[in-house]
Amino acid sequence: MLTGSATDRRRALGDLDGRLALAATSGPEPGLIEDALARALGVRAARIELGADAVSEADDPAPTLRLPVVHAGRSEGAVVLDPGRAGAVLDPAQREALEPVLAHLAAVLHARRLARELEASRRALLAAREDERRRVRDDLHDELGPTLAAAALTLGAAEREATRHPPDAVRLVADARAQLAAAVDDVRRIVRGLRPPVLDDVGLAEAVRAYAAAVDGAVRVEVVGGAPEPLPAAVEAAAYAIALEAIANAIRHSGGSRCRVSFGRDGDRLVLEVVDDGTGIADGAPGIGSASMERRAREQGGRVDIVSDAAGTTVRASLPLAEPAAAEAP
Structure with missing residues (x-):
């Protein structure tokens, strides 16, 4: 009923x-x-x-x-x-x-x-894109813009001195040349922040190896082996940024003497490990660099695990080699 x-x-x-x-x-x-x-x-x-x-x-x-x-x-x-x-x-x-x-x-x-x-994930990507645009805008406005403006003023002063006092004009032109060279370096740095040209030139492992050879510090950085090829462009750029951030953290904060970078493949995923022999992360609290690495990995559908103790710190990034859209959202 x-x-x-x-x-x-x-x-x-x-x-x-x-x-x-x-x-x-x-x-x-x-x-x-x-x-x-x-x-x-x-x-x-x-x-x-x-x-x-x-x-x-x-x-x-x-x-x-x-x-x-x-x-x-x-x-x-x-x-x-x-x-x-x-x-x-x-x-x-x-x-x-x-x-x-x-x-x-x-x-x-x-x-x-x-x-x-x-x-x-879409909201996170939009936020990351806006952050990147803001960073480029700030770099152009705060660094490249003033450098170019100073070079223009210096050339104007050189033009005025060209007939009155040629030696001063020569000195001013030399100053303007130095300012323009600095502006060129700024442009290259901004472009590297978008997609490092070195990745297209030599690939991921060699690009990290070149960076490791160029950095100064008490930490000796060793890059072992090579990365699997070919890599999706976005995954390659993310892995490069994560590797550089992890190396920079080891140099600045670990207090160790060695840092080892290695690449591998686990099924359909790229695995990047950066291991140092330092004293670990203070209080176990990750900082801005760690958050940046985790964000870059999430954008690709991957993850970053950071294990730190008194024997050192290990940063392990796992990034899917398939297109991000094909990977399950984090």
Whole structure:
């Protein structure tokens, strides 16, 4: 009288299964699915718990039936049914009818999670792009602009002195030449910040090796082996930036004497390791450089792990060699 016959419930579950088959694209509100599940199963209430929000059955004091929702071996949450009485169980027919419903619900929740992660990744990429634009603008305005303006003023003064006092004019021209040379160096530095030309010239490993040979400091930097080729351009640039940041951190902060950089491949991922023999990160607290490395790795769908103790610090970056769009969002 209250819930209908078992046949009615199976038919309702079949209808719900059909609606869920379309839900991955339409994205219904979870509350609508919960109401439909409760009506189809004849229980007092149904609740969908997502991912980390799901609690274990032992932590739930209510008389509930908990059904895991799994997609491709990964838990997407659980369906929690409140039958309204203790000791209630689902009959075999209900469980059989629920299997395709739970499978489609898992696909829906998986799609919703990926959509949320994709949106978060898109926002992070937009923020990173704006940060990069701001950095280039600041470099042009604060460094290159004043240098060029000073060179122009110096050349103007040289022009005025050319007929009145040629030796001063020669000196001013020499000053202007030095200012323009500094401006050229600024332009090169800004361009390297966008995509280092050395990557196109010699590749990732040799570019890091050239940087290591050029840096001054008490830390001896050794680059071991070569990177797998070919590398996607974005992955190569990210790995280069991470390597340079890790080397710079070792030189500035480790207090050690050696730093070892190595490249490898783990399946379809590029693995970069930078290991120093210093005293570790003070208080275990990562700084701006560590955050920058982690951000660059996340942009490529990868990750950076930093392990630090009294014996030294290891920075390990793992970056997918597939296109970022093909990798699961972090």
